[in-house]
Amino acid sequence: MNNTKILTFIILFLLGFQQIDASDKPNFIWINCEDISPNLGCYGDDYATTPNIDALAESGIVFTEAFSAAPICTPSRTSLITGVYATSIGTQHLRSMVERDPRIKTIAELMSNAGYFTSNSAKTDYNFDPTGIWEYWKQDEAPWRQRKDDRPFFSMFVYGMTHEGSTNKPDNWEKNTAGWPKEKFHKDPNVFVPPYFPNNDVFKKIYNRYYDNITVFDETVGEIIENLKNDDLLENTFVFF
Numbered sequence: 001m002n003n004t005k006i007l008t009f010i011i012l013f014l015l016g017f018q019q020i021d022a023s024d025k026p027n028f029i030w031i032n033c034e035d036i037s038p039n040l041g042c043y044g045d046d047y048a049t050t051p052n053i054d055a056l057a058e059s060g061i062v063f064t065e066a067f068s069a070a071p072i073c074t075p076s077r078t079s080l081i082t083g084v085y086a087t088s089i090g091t092q093h094l095r096s097m098v099e100r101d102p103r104i105k106t107i108a109e110l111m112s113n114a115g116y117f118t119s120n121s122a123k124t125d126y127n128f129d130p131t132g133i134w135e136y137w138k139q140d141e142a143p144w145r146q147r148k149d150d151r152p153f154f155s156m157f158v159y160g161m162t163h164e165g166s167t168n169k170p171d172n173w174e175k176n177t178a179g180w181p182k183e184k185f186h187k188d189p190n191v192f193v194p195p196y197f198p199n200n201d202v203f204k205k206i207y208n209r210y211y212d213n214i215t216v217f218d219e220t221v222g223e224i225i226e227n228l229k230n231d232d233l234l235e236n237t238f239v240f241f
Helices: 003-019 051-058 073-082 107-113 164-168 170-176 201-230
Strands: 027-032 117-122 153-158 237-240
Touching: 027 201, 051 201, 073 107, 107 117, 107 153, 164 170, 164 201, 170 201, 201 237
Parallel strands: 027 153, 027 237, 117 153
Antiparallel strands: none
16 A cells, blocks of 8 residues: 555544544544654664563554655654645745645644544644644643543654754753663664764764664653553553554
8 A cells, every 4th residue: 555545544534533423532642753763672673772662563553664755854744744745735845834725634633623632742843834733732741631521632742852963962862861870871882883874983872872862762652651551541542653
């Protein structure tokens, strides 16, 4: 199934939710990281420390063929939230704010129309104005607790701790890993460096930091799952990473 068919299926699936009674609708969690390849334990990477994501994979479905809709962050996020290729809506250039065609709805708006409480924690950074898309827009690892009613929820989490900036800038990496015991850090002097980078000490240090940031992200995923468990919501919630 190609990307267009998948996006079409998702949109039709969400539109169909508008015909279902709210009490019968499941919740949805969408967790979005940045700038990583499949360097996760569930994809066979033995150097990755990702027990929480691996547990999700073990009890769920693992996609073995998935491709980004755009080669850089903001156009890719724009495609994710609209289900439309960036080249189709004019958002393919980084930092090129455009006026969104009112006929193009975001997934959050479709879910809201279907009776869902929607939240984003807390990054958007699309190539169009995100004002009014989300009902609750704030850094929060359990945003569903902000509901004033019993509506099902669609909560998106977009985290930047794996962004290339946090790997290349020591200050960001140090902030991410503050308080860690020494044994948690990735320090393999022979860590694998992809062949398109120089295989030297500088890049080995960068790639060890890269794996540290992935572990930080995995711990955040664990916090979200734990909050769902504590609120007795996990069994009625689809978690998409």
